[in-house]
Amino acid sequence: MITRTCYGCIHQAEPCVARDAFKAHLIGLRITSVKWKCLQRKTKFNVGDPVWVETYESYDRDAERAEFPGTVARVMGGKALVYIRPEARSRCEDYNFEASGNGFCKIPFARLEDRDAPREDICRYCCLPASFGHVEGYSCAIAKGGGAR
Ligand SMILES: [Zn+2]
Known part of the structure; x- marks a missing residue:
């Protein structure tokens, strides 16, 4: 068991x-x-960890699977919610990530790998890495110094 x-x-x-x-x-x-x-x-991966994410470049039926740079936004059991920024370049440099919706994907730990980059602070409200900012118009963004970025 x-x-x-x-x-x-x-x-x-x-x-x-x-x-x-x-x-x-x-x-x-x-x-x-x-x-x-x-x-x-x-856990092997924690919130804010830079990772390589094995996933599809887009939602097309014939999309290629590659590794994209992402950041762990949340950990749920053996899976992580990762954020991959739009147009992120794949590790093999052949593909750009086509973010579907908001760029968050739920990925099992087995498809994540450590990436050599600084750890990031993750916004506890919109789950975005500090280097990316906040969701436009989201209340967490407005609270921080007037006006959404
Ligand atoms: Zn936020």
């Missing part, structure tokens, strides 16, 4: 004392999936 809390944790594939102790408590309860707060949990 693997607990939901373990997805995305760097210790997921290893023996884990915290998980074993927790499982021992559950014996006999017939539980197959459970979410709990684990003090040992450490």
